Structure formats: C-alpha cells, structure tokens
Amino acid sequence: MYKACYAEEMRGVDKAAWEIGGIPSIILMENAALACVNELNRCFDMRSCSAAVFCGKGNNGGDGLAIARHLYNAGVNVTVYLVCGSDYKGDAKINFDIISGMDVPMEAVADTEGLEYKVRAADIVIDAIFGTGIKGSVRGTAYEVIRIINENARYVLSVDVPSGIDSDSGDICGVCINADKTVTFAGYKIGMLMYPAADCTGEIVPDMISVPEHVINSQHLSVNVTDSSFVRSLIGKRANNTQKGSYGKLLIIAGSKGMSGAAYMSAQAALKSGAGLVTLACPESINTVLEAKTTEVMTMPLDDRDGHISGAAVPALEDKLRGVTSVLIGPGLGRSQDISEVVRAVLRTCRVPVIIDADAINAVAQDKSVLSECACDIIFTPHAMEMSRLTGLDVSYIEENRLQVSRESSDELGAVILLKGHHTIVTAPSLTQYINTTGNPGMASGGSGDVLAGIAAALTARGIECAEAAAAAAYIHGAAGDIAAERYGMESMSAENLLECLPEAFSHILQLDK
Numbered sequence: 001m002y003k004a005c006y007a008e009e010m011r012g013v014d015k016a017a018w019e020i021g022g023i024p025s026i027i028l029m030e031n032a033a034l035a036c037v038n039e040l041n042r043c044f045d046m047r048s049c050s051a052a053v054f055c056g057k058g059n060n061g062g063d064g065l066a067i068a069r070h071l072y073n074a075g076v077n078v079t080v081y082l083v084c085g086s087d088y089k090g091d092a093k094i095n096f097d098i099i100s101g102m103d104v105p106m107e108a109v110a111d112t113e114g115l116e117y118k119v120r121a122a123d124i125v126i127d128a129i130f131g132t133g134i135k136g137s138v139r140g141t142a143y144e145v146i147r148i149i150n151e152n153a154r155y156v157l158s159v160d161v162p163s164g165i166d167s168d169s170g171d172i173c174g175v176c177i178n179a180d181k182t183v184t185f186a187g188y189k190i191g192m193l194m195y196p197a198a199d200c201t202g203e204i205v206p207d208m209i210s211v212p213e214h215v216i217n218s219q220h221l222s223v224n225v226t227d228s229s230f231v232r233s234l235i236g237k238r239a240n241n242t243q244k245g246s247y248g249k250l251l252i253i254a255g256s257k258g259m260s261g262a263a264y265m266s267a268q269a270a271l272k273s274g275a276g277l278v279t280l281a282c283p284e285s286i287n288t289v290l291e292a293k294t295t296e297v298m299t300m301p302l303d304d305r306d307g308h309i310s311g312a313a314v315p316a317l318e319d320k321l322r323g324v325t326s327v328l329i330g331p332g333l334g335r336s337q338d339i340s341e342v343v344r345a346v347l348r349t350c351r352v353p354v355i356i357d358a359d360a361i362n363a364v365a366q367d368k369s370v371l372s373e374c375a376c377d378i379i380f381t382p383h384a385m386e387m388s389r390l391t392g393l394d395v396s397y398i399e400e401n402r403l404q405v406s407r408e409s410s411d412e413l414g415a416v417i418l419l420k421g422h423h424t425i426v427t428a429p430s431l432t433q434y435i436n437t438t439g440n441p442g443m444a445s446g447g448s449g450d451v452l453a454g455i456a457a458a459l460t461a462r463g464i465e466c467a468e469a470a471a472a473a474a475y476i477h478g479a480a481g482d483i484a485a486e487r488y489g490m491e492s493m494s495a496e497n498l499l500e501c502l503p504e505a506f507s508h509i510l511q512l513d514k
Helices: 007-019 025-043 059-073 090-100 115-121 140-152 213-217 228-235 260-272 284-293 311-321 337-349 359-366 368-372 384-391 395-400 402-413 448-461 466-488 495-509
Strands: 002-005 050-055 077-082 106-108 124-128 156-159 181-185 203-207 223-225 249-253 277-283 298-302 326-329 354-356 378-380 416-419 425-427 433-435
Touching: 002 007, 007 025, 007 213, 025 059, 025 090, 025 156, 025 181, 025 203, 050 059, 050 115, 059 077, 059 090, 059 124, 059 156, 115 140, 228 466, 228 495, 249 260, 249 311, 249 448, 260 277, 260 284, 260 448, 260 495, 277 284, 277 311, 284 298, 298 311, 311 337, 326 337, 326 448, 337 354, 337 359, 337 368, 354 359, 354 448, 359 368, 359 384, 378 402, 378 466, 384 395, 384 402, 384 416, 395 402, 402 416, 402 425, 402 433, 416 466, 425 466, 433 466, 448 466, 448 495, 466 495
Parallel strands: 050 077, 050 124, 077 106, 124 156, 156 181, 181 203, 223 433, 249 277, 249 326, 277 298, 326 354, 354 378, 378 416
Antiparallel strands: 002 223, 416 425, 425 433
8 A cells, every 4th residue: 555645755755765775866766767667668659659758957857857768768759858947956967967968859948939839749748847846836938838738748647746736735836737647656645636636647656666665664654545455455355164243243323204215325335345234223114115125134113203213212222232343323314303312322322333424424513522422433424514514614624625624633533534525535543544546526426425334334344443444445435436437427327336336346356356
C-alpha cells in the first residue's frame, strides 16, 4: 500500500533515502526518469512516436532532461523545451550538462509564438515544468505554455505532479496541466487526490523509484492510499474448516415506510460481502415486504409508530444485541423522536462495533452526548451534508478541507470517520488515514451509500478492525462501481448494479479469477 504525503514530507523521504538508505539523489532522479520512460514504452510504440519534453529549472525539469536523454538514446524523435531558462543547479544541472553534450534538440521558450504548432506536431508531450515545488500563481511564459499544451497536445504525461497544482492542497495555481497520465514518485502527493486538482491528473501511476519500504516507514507518514493488496491481506482465503458462524453475525437496524429499499440494499450488500448470518430488524409494517425480497436474510419485525421503529422496540433490540458481532444502524430509518431513542439505546448497550449510517448519523448529531456513554467502537459514514450536521461546519468548508475535517472529527468523536465522496477518506482515532481511489461519478445515485454501509458492516462482523474495514469497504464499493460503469455506463448504472457487480469485484481483488 502506497503512502500519500505533503511536499515537506516528500522532501523528508528524499533526505532519508540518502541518510538511511544510502541512495544518492541523482539515482532517485535517474530512476524517476526511467519510471516515466517505462510507462511510455508500456503504452506506446515509442520508436514511431515523437515527444516534446517541457522542462522547468528545478528538479522536476531535471527529471524531464533525463527522460529526454533516455528517449533520444532509444531512437525517439524528441525535442526539449526549456520553459524557465537554463540556470540549473544540483542534480538537474548534472542532467542538463549531460544532455547539452548530445545532439538532442533543445529550445529556450522566450515567448510562445508558434508554440501551438510544435505541440500539435508531437505525439506525446511530457510535462516536467514545476513538480511539487510551485509557490504562488503561475504567470508569464509558463502560464502561456501550460495553456497551449492543454489546448493543443494529443497526449500529456506529467512527471510527479501536473505542473500548476498545489501538491498539498489540490488548488490550481492559476492554471495547471490537464494530464492524461501522471507518474508519481515514492508515494502519492496529497494534493493530487484532492479537488479540483484530482480532475487534472489523469491516471496516476505510482513508482517507488527504488526507495526501500523501511525508509518510507521511518518517516511515520499517516496517510495511506488503499489498494487491492491491502484489502486482500485483510480478508484472506477462507479456510476449509469453517461454517457460517465463522464469518460473523450481523444485525442491521434499518428501514421505514417508504424506505424499505435502503434496508434491502444494505442487507444484500452485507450478504454479498461475506457476512455469515444477517438479521434485518425493521418496522413491523414493512417486514412482509422485506421477508419476500431478502430470502437469505432473517428479519426481525419491531414495534413501529407511523411506519418508523418505535421506542417500544428497545428491549427486544437490547436482547438481540447480545448475540451479534457487529451492528449497522441507520439506512432508511427516517427521523423521529423514537428513532433518536433507539439509536441512543443501541449505543449505550452495544459492546461490538457499530456502523452509524444515514438517519442514525442525524440522530447522533442532535445529541452527541450519547457518545460519552457508549463502550463500542464506532464507524460514522457521512456524506458532506451529514458531516456538516455532525460538526456544525459548512459543507463548502468540509469539501475544501476533507482530510483536516476528517482528522479533527475522528479525534473529537473518538470514532472512525468514513467521509464519503470521490476519493473517500477514512480516518481512525489514531489519526491514521486512508484515501480511496476506486469509484466513479456514476455511483452518485440513491442506494449507493446503503451498499457501502452493508459492505463495511459485513467486514467488521468478520472481525476486521474498524478503520481497516471501513477503508477496505470503500475500495470494494468503488471497484464494484467501476465494473458497473464499464458494463452499464455511468448514466444508467444504479445501486442495484453495484450489488450485481460485488461478486466480480471480490473475485478480482482476492485474485480468485486467476
């Protein structure tokens, strides 16, 4: 699993690579160049392609100069464009001096007259202008160069980060490269996973450029980027000598009149995510419908009032809680004083992990004092509006500061926060964070969150620690969404399609199809 880091943390990694790992920075630059060249060779027949390499004067430009050297030596028609002059220092100067002694065409971009024609003539543009070191706004010639590349390039590969994005915040510094692909080094840069920058990176390909794992670990980086190997390590292979009880007993408290679908979706997702036994506790008035729809799920009809679970159901729920390994409460519950009473009772009584979703989040947001009375591990699964209710912060502020808000809220509430959205963020009370990279805009439809909650509940029921279960659930959910988008298209896919694609997502992640 790769780490994600801020620019200052990345500088610490580079320093540790030499001080702890004994790897000179010039080797890292060479390996970075080779990572980009290898990615280009993987995707294109470079011998039949022409390349334009745009280089700034920092280390990112040094990477670009080394890339151009390797391409030239491989017989590629390559031209180097020096965007910020040739006053190179350190490792970048070494690469500039090397390439200056070769016959590689180089042009200083004093102005941009006629540049659009040169960009159009290249099959591939390589962006090595700024990297992580940009400060302030892009101005002058560099601004025009980036604009011309965006408007005229056929294909753009960015080196480390697209030039013009703030690699810490994800802000656009006036203008930025819209890359088709970004090869990033020794870990993701946090800004490239935040918006609006995340729309400009294209496909992100991480490469460790020979930095050893023990060097990365020495920096105590707290933000992780979830991947399939991480999920696979948590779930593992089912042992032959197991039975349904080996995979957890899950209680889902969900549904109300008019919202039986939410209860159904979460229960089905839990089943398809490997939960051994699932019991769906729902208002008695919708029990018949859910019994018919969820033939593999046990139902528990509860006293209700006006189509919602009644406070009179609390004793039955408290008794049921003693025999389960995980609880999900919230999908489609609706809002009422009774629901608030039920949520409070569950949190006070429960001694196993509780996933608090949807209307249960709203109930807690009205009175957070109940959190001081509970003795169970908690996962909150808010979208931005629910997070606003939990924290009192504006939605716009939350969206602009997702990592920070997640961290502060997890610390304050003593709970795992699964903040939904593209690049879902999971934060543990230890302040370890996970950023998810699966999923797509087609998942922005009713019921999608219910599926996610069901997956997370199934994983905790199986004994996976809460933060890791939440991170794995987000990855699996997004992977199913990506399969559904490919199969049905983003405009037409639905939450039901996510359920259909969950088995295939698990098969790919666990490598059962190999």
